[in-house]
Amino acid sequence: MPLLEIKNLTKKYNADTLALSDVNLTINEGEFVSVIGPSGAGKSTLLRCINRMIEASSGYILFDGVNVSTLSKNELRNLRTKIGMIFQHYNLVDRLSVIENILHGRLGYKNTFEGIFGIYNEEEKKSAFKIIEILGLKEQVYKRCDQLSGGQKQRVGIGRALIQKPRLMLCDEPIASLDPNASKIIMDHLRNISSKMGITCLVNLHQVNVALKYSDRIIGINSSKVVFDGAPSEMTSDIVYSIYGSEAEELDIDIGGRNAS
Amino acid sequence: MQADIFAKRRKDNLIFFSLLGLITIASIIVTEYDVVKGFTSVFKAAVWAVANFYPNAKAMAKLPDILPKLQETILMSISSTTFAAIFSIPFALFGSKVTKINNILGSVSRLIASIFRNVPIVAWAMVLLFSFGQSAMTGYLALFFTSFGFLVRAFIETMDETSTSSVEALRASGASYLQTIFQAVLPSAAPQMISWVLYTIETNIRSATLVGILTGTGIGFSFELYYKSMNYNAASLVVLVVVIVVFAVEFISNYVRRVII
Numbered sequence A: 001m002p003l004l005e006i007k008n009l010t011k012k013y014n015a016d017t018l019a020l021s022d023v024n025l026t027i028n029e030g031e032f033v034s035v036i037g038p039s040g041a042g043k044s045t046l047l048r049c050i051n052r053m054i055e056a057s058s059g060y061i062l063f064d065g066v067n068v069s070t071l072s073k074n075e076l077r078n079l080r081t082k083i084g085m086i087f088q089h090y091n092l093v094d095r096l097s098v099i100e101n102i103l104h105g106r107l108g109y110k111n112t113f114e115g116i117f118g119i120y121n122e123e124e125k126k127s128a129f130k131i132i133e134i135l136g137l138k139e140q141v142y143k144r145c146d147q148l149s150g151g152q153k154q155r156v157g158i159g160r161a162l163i164q165k166p167r168l169m170l171c172d173e174p175i176a177s178l179d180p181n182a183s184k185i186i187m188d189h190l191r192n193i194s195s196k197m198g199i200t201c202l203v204n205l206h207q208v209n210v211a212l213k214y215s216d217r218i219i220g221i222n223s224s225k226v227v228f229d230g231a232p233s234e235m236t237s238d239i240v241y242s243i244y245g246s247e248a249e250e251l252d253i254d255i256g257g258r259n260a261s
Numbered sequence B: 001m002q003a004d005i006f007a008k009r010r011k012d013n014l015i016f017f018s019l020l021g022l023i024t025i026a027s028i029i030v031t032e033y034d035v036v037k038g039f040t041s042v043f044k045a046a047v048w049a050v051a052n053f054y055p056n057a058k059a060m061a062k063l064p065d066i067l068p069k070l071q072e073t074i075l076m077s078i079s080s081t082t083f084a085a086i087f088s089i090p091f092a093l094f095g096s097k098v099t100k101i102n103n104i105l106g107s108v109s110r111l112i113a114s115i116f117r118n119v120p121i122v123a124w125a126m127v128l129l130f131s132f133g134q135s136a137m138t139g140y141l142a143l144f145f146t147s148f149g150f151l152v153r154a155f156i157e158t159m160d161e162t163s164t165s166s167v168e169a170l171r172a173s174g175a176s177y178l179q180t181i182f183q184a185v186l187p188s189a190a191p192q193m194i195s196w197v198l199y200t201i202e203t204n205i206r207s208a209t210l211v212g213i214l215t216g217t218g219i220g221f222s223f224e225l226y227y228k229s230m231n232y233n234a235a236s237l238v239v240l241v242v243v244i245v246v247f248a249v250e251f252i253s254n255y256v257r258r259v260i261i
């Protein structure tokens, strides 16, 4: 069952920056899909068109059979509650505590009044604590987020997305600012979310090795076009070269490493 | 290419300083300002000040007259600032890149703020003198207008700086406009906004003294009164208490800043 269908998606920022040209993709429920490609290829743009943080120029996106581009303001809010988003720089409210930041994921379900004053019911709080436990943040519950390490901040980001009870997670370079250890923890959590909770994950990555290790499927983008779409086992060094062009040599990718997990 | 930039910068600097020098010389000639006399008279003024401009016992007897005036000035500075802060918030929200509703409203609100900010406070006081005469209202409004213009600008910059990323995250999770403002923008920006308000109170106490001379109210009026009647000892007492108050306010606001940030 396709959860996401992208048809002829094109995004032009201005006359001479074509960020996406005629992208066609189908993503199935529960899949863990990585998007790789050189800097400026259009990975972030692709992710942000899906939840309409960026408006596409043409083409359309079906999420669970619903055309995203024609939604009204309220319908769009509703759609966004079903799509969690993870950012490279975590995008937390640094001065608030872990629990407050995680509960922010519920705002989309609330009326204006409850949302403004941050009124959450027992069930929401319980589920927040459960998520905090899963993510190993129990000791940090009431800590302000500016006192956390990068890896902990990213886990709060994941928590905020999880409490939305999303069907799709859009992750824009979730480990680009983290050291290898913290990166592994975050990727393991994302993989778990996909395997155990059945949430579809679409993850932009810079590291081909990580993509090979964790994904069910890899999409390669080069200068606004999809140039590869297949399983990690189909990846060859020629394909890496076609995705990254001359940058490929500097990446030092070990294709054989994909079975290391 | 690199070398060009440096050469251009050197040329720009040369032109700038030559122009500055020319303008200085021209204005000295036009105003018939005698540079040598200007500097020597500073010395004479200092001698005069030591001889006459100090509070003596007779001046201290005026203190009960001065203190209520001082209180009036302080209260006026504080209340004009707080009102300006309240009015600034909606304008700042419309003007900020993060929280703007649309570009037209944003430009209009920034333009209004810029007009209020760039007309100097003394000009405002003179204009208002026509409508309100020599009254507390004139001084109050003059302080209010400039504080308003300044705070809108300061708040816009604070909001842009502190909340861009968290606003993106909350919007992506389906939170509404007002929810985002109250849950992300204000918690992130509040400490710096309060800090700007305290700073504005400080500057307003200084400006209120000056404006008071024009409008015949507050501590500025006391100064003018004693100065015109050549009671230099009492006038110097006025200056002294103003300086003490400015230092005290700065001390208090630094303390508050340390606590909230």
Ligand SMILES: Nc1ncnc2c1ncn2[C@@H]1O[C@H](COP(=O)(O)OP(=O)(O)OP(=O)(O)O)[C@@H](O)[C@H]1O
Pocket: A013, A014, A017, A018, A019, A037, A038, A039, A040, A041, A042, A043, A044, A045, A046
């Ligand atoms: N707001 C914008 N306005 C104009 N051009 C933009 C904007 N955002 C992105 N672009 C351009 O669109 C292209 C694709 O950008 P995008 O951010 O999607 O790339 P990316 O693959 O995510 O790169 P990176 O790996 O560096 O994050 C780039 O050429 C970029 O310069």
Ligand SMILES: [Mg+2]
Pocket: A043, A044, A045, A172
């Ligand atoms: Mg990107």
